[in-house]
Amino acid sequence: MKNILLCSLICLSLFACKDTKKKNNTEKNTAVAQAEIHQELYGSWVGDFLDVGSEEYEGDYDYIKKLNIIIKKITKDTVIAQSIVSGNNRPLFGKMSDDGSKITFVLDEPGTHKYDGRFEIELVGDTLKGKWNAYKSELKWPEKEYKLIKRQFVYNPNLMLPTEASYVDWNDHKFVEKLDTLEDGKVDTAAMDFYRSASDQIFKLNASAHLLKEQDLKNLRKLDLQILKNTIFARHGYAFKKDTYRQFFDPVEWYIPISSNVDDQLTSIENKNIKLIDRFTKYAEDNYDTFGR
């Protein structure tokens, strides 16, 4: 008995030795790669991306864009991050400076895209405030401003589009004028169609949480179907490339654009529903306003 105890003690001590060795190794590695600092700032910072000088919503104002800056790594010399806005998913590279009282960032997009530019950010309390200036100053809105709050993206299949007035109002007075130009039967092109055409079924049917039946979709128009399908993608944080969908989802409180491809994240319920919705969408495209069936 004593022997066994002794043996096990020796074994344990041996393992303990190994563990300490490992720890030493990893510490050495990070030291070489530079110490990461301010890790509490890592993650998504989300807020509205506003045109400077267009506070009044008129003219070519269309909708408030949502900006997500994902801070991935901060060291003394470099900051690695990512910006997602308007479906553009751009890597950011820059510096942080901390003079003891103020933390500021200067982060640059690569410059290979038309809308690339520089973010200059300051941490004020729990908010990142700052400006963005396009490299190409001839852009219509070369300067933007934003206030970003740190938010963690969490997939939740039960999230639904808000039915509240603000959401509808936002569409309402902006696109009323376009009503007339669209009487040619095209239903899916402009945002005002959301207000005009989307039925209240889009607030009732959840294509992430429940397996849909054909009966659920029979009376839906193409726009309803597209919204149902894209609400799935919005729940997964898909960064919409199409303006139509950004207009629907950017103003939604829970929506955080986080990825340009969420196909791997879709659940089996969602995949089945997408197939069903696609069939109905194709049928609507082929038949809704034509002589056929």
Add this chain to the structure above:
Amino acid sequence: MRYLISYKRLIWLLVFACFFWLMLRITIRYIPAQSDVSFLQIKQTEVTGVKGYLLVFYIHVYSAIFTLLAGFTQFNRHILAKYPKLHRSLGYLYTGTVLVLAAPSGMFIGWFANGGLTAKISFVLLGLLWFWFTLKSILLILKGDVKGHQRFMYRSFALATSAITLRLWKVILVYLFHPAPMDVYQIIAWLGWIPNLLIAEWIIKNKTTQ
């Protein structure tokens, strides 16, 4: 040539030919037969859940197009007078297709129609009346009652053309009002054939030989 056909008739015939062409194209979409093509894209509940639905659906699609052919020849007085044999054999083709294939299959798929009970009732009733008018008409001519035969064939064919008018109404209503798909479906289910029947009654009253 003047005796053969009037301009008015020619225009009607051309219009009808256009719509026949459109219907033919819709039919061709279903060749080769598949279980998930065109209309069947939104009918998978029935395709997978109702025994025989797919078979009966295809019987309807492939047979009904032939009944429209009657519109080219059977109401032409010239053909009727000069080629009675042609009229008879084409008539039997129409009658046989309606009674054996198109009308019974129409009632069956009508029972599973989109648009709820209102639409179902309409389509089943349409099938029943189509069957009855056609049968009645053929029984009347076998007894030698030409006028009766004419009357009921006008009615029968008016219902056959509901395939065209139903789709035409849909285009018009969607263009004007952008209704939800099943809302429009419930309307055209009835609008597709009742006005047709009223027009047939008007023709019977005013145009048939006394």
